[in-house]
Amino acid sequence: MRLRRVWVGLLMAGMAVGLAACSAAGSPADAIQGYLQALVAKDEVAAANLSCSDWEAQARAEALSFDAVQVRLDAVSCQAPDVSGDLATVTCEGKILANYGAEDQEIDLSGRAYQAVRQNGEWLMCGYK
Numbered sequence: 001m002r003l004r005r006v007w008v009g010l011l012m013a014g015m016a017v018g019l020a021a022c023s024a025a026g027s028p029a030d031a032i033q034g035y036l037q038a039l040v041a042k043d044e045v046a047a048a049n050l051s052c053s054d055w056e057a058q059a060r061a062e063a064l065s066f067d068a069v070q071v072r073l074d075a076v077s078c079q080a081p082d083v084s085g086d087l088a089t090v091t092c093e094g095k096i097l098a099n100y101g102a103e104d105q106e107i108d109l110s111g112r113a114y115q116a117v118r119q120n121g122e123w124l125m126c127g128y129k
Contacts, residue, residue, distance in 0.1 A: 028080035028088035028116035031123035036078075036109070039063050040071045040096060052117050052126035059125065070099040076109060086118040089129055 031050060038046035044063035051059040076094030083089075092114070096107040113129040 026123070028083060028090050028118075028123045029078040029092075031116050032090040032092060032114045032125055033076060033078045035059070035114075035125040036073060036076060036092070036096070039066060040073050042066050042071070047125075050125055052119055052124045055124075055126050058127070066098065072097050074106075078114075080116065088116040088118075088123070090114040090116050 047059040
């Protein structure tokens with residue numbers, strides 16, 4: 001039974017990373033949503049790959065910060081209301097739900113504005129505004 005849970009967990013993480021990688025080029029909003037998916041999948045490599053070079057170290061740290069908790073996205077949708085050339089500000093609705101054993105914590109995503117940049121034809125996470 002435990003092996004099955006591990007297998008399902010790995011499969012879900014792999015699917016999230018695959019979807020994140022596919023969505024990064026589409027739009028600034030897709031790039032940020034893919035980055036968030038990589039974070040909750042606890043995939044520091046995917047989070048770094050979905051980030052601009054200036055943000056890679058922070059992306060790895062953010063992904064690792066969820067390492068000891070159960071975490072998932074809840075009703076997340078992102079929009080890019082401000083796009084100017086290769087820069088975009090992205091806002092998201094929804095939450096990251098983290099479970100710390102007996103305690104649940106909600107991280108409201110609407111309190112942040114994300115900075116996305118287009119590099120080599122791909123939109124990438126590049127920090128917060």
